[in-house]
Amino acid sequence: MKTVLITGAAGGIATHLRRELAGRYRLRLCDLRTVGELQAGESFVQADLSSLDELQAAMRGVDAVVHLGGLSMEGAWDDILSANIAGCYNAYEAAHREGVGRFVFASSNHVAGFYRRDEVIDDKVYPRPDSRYGVSKVFGEALGSLYADKYGMQVLCLRIGNVNPAPLDARRLAIWLSPRDMAQLAVIGIEHPDIRFEVVYGVSDNRRSWYDNRNAHRLGYRPMDDSETFANTVLAGVPVEDPRGAPFQGGAFVHQELFDNPAPLPGRERVQ
Numbered sequence: 001m002k003t004v005l006i007t008g009a010a011g012g013i014a015t016h017l018r019r020e021l022a023g024r025y026r027l028r029l030c031d032l033r034t035v036g037e038l039q040a041g042e043s044f045v046q047a048d049l050s051s052l053d054e055l056q057a058a059m060r061g062v063d064a065v066v067h068l069g070g071l072s073m074e075g076a077w078d079d080i081l082s083a084n085i086a087g088c089y090n091a092y093e094a095a096h097r098e099g100v101g102r103f104v105f106a107s108s109n110h111v112a113g114f115y116r117r118d119e120v121i122d123d124k125v126y127p128r129p130d131s132r133y134g135v136s137k138v139f140g141e142a143l144g145s146l147y148a149d150k151y152g153m154q155v156l157c158l159r160i161g162n163v164n165p166a167p168l169d170a171r172r173l174a175i176w177l178s179p180r181d182m183a184q185l186a187v188i189g190i191e192h193p194d195i196r197f198e199v200v201y202g203v204s205d206n207r208r209s210w211y212d213n214r215n216a217h218r219l220g221y222r223p224m225d226d227s228e229t230f231a232n233t234v235l236a237g238v239p240v241e242d243p244r245g246a247p248f249q250g251g252a253f254v255h256q257e258l259f260d261n262p263a264p265l266p267g268r269e270r271v272q
């Protein structure tokens with residue numbers, strides 16, 4: 001049985017993954033925070049992503065890393081720099097030093113948040129991050145490419161939409177990822193024999209998706225869920241989306257912090 005280290009193990013996605021992957025792998029859970037009661041096959045190592053030494057110790061002897069740790073939304077530059085830039089570098093570098101051959105990186109739809117919703121984008125599009133957070137995920141994907149090309153690490157980057165038992169609003173009908181589909185993608189990253197460096201979208205089989213996710217399907221991804229099941233309930237229950245974010249895939253991330261600077265930005269229509 002493989003041993004898989006999950007960083008960010010006290011977080012939301014990891015909590016779903018622990019349940020979905022139970023019995024399939026030995027799970028070594030890693031976070032700054034404690035993770036609650038351990039189940040059979042689980043162990044816990046406390047580590048700060050800012051410490052390469054702590055991460056190396058946590059990764060010793062594991063077969064694969066699922067890197068979920070860090071800031072999971074927009075934040076101050078110093079926080080992004082520490083958790084998502086330096087922390088992400090430390091995670092890849094610790095994996096490399098410990099000879100871990102597999103790395104699954106939790107990237108985000110926000111690497112491409114400035115694409116419009118009427119565009120269908122695939123894994124090859126040039127990034128258009130909508131936030132410092134999105135930039136940090138572009139950086140994490142670039143690190144993956146480097147460690148794959150230079151050291152032969154097998155890296156799968158998941159541009160995750162939104163993981164939840166059910167989609168929460170109109171935008172998330174397009175980008176929803178059910179917990180069991182998330183687990184299926186993680187398993188592909190941990191086990192697929194032919195991965196070198198790949199980017200796929202972490203979304204379920206949503207009819208309203210704006211992604212061409214053929215690369216995931218090529219790797220055997222067969223999503224089991226479609227947000228459409230929830231569409232009537234979701235659309236009846238949520239307020240109309242802020243028009244400044246509504247044209248863009250990244251939603252509210254594109255206009256956060258623009259209040260003080262309403263001047264139009266070059267190459268983009270005025271957002272107001």
Ligand SMILES: NC(=O)c1ccc[n+]([C@@H]2O[C@H](COP(=O)([O-])OP(=O)(O)OC[C@H]3O[C@@H](n4cnc5c(N)ncnc54)[C@H](O)[C@@H]3O)[C@@H](O)[C@H]2O)c1
Pocket residue numbers: 007008009010011012013014030031032033047048049050067068069070071072073082083087106107108109159160161162163164
């Ligand atoms: N939740 C989503 O739908 C979604 C969507 C797109 C991308 N992602 C990405 O997936 C990953 C997991 O998301 P989540 O929703 O579970 O996030 P979360 O915020 O619930 O969990 C992140 C975890 O990282 C840990 N962490 C933060 N800084 C750390 C540090 N310096 N050292 C050690 N641990 C640290 C936190 O303690 C926390 O438990 C994140 O990288 C996020 O950016 C999530």
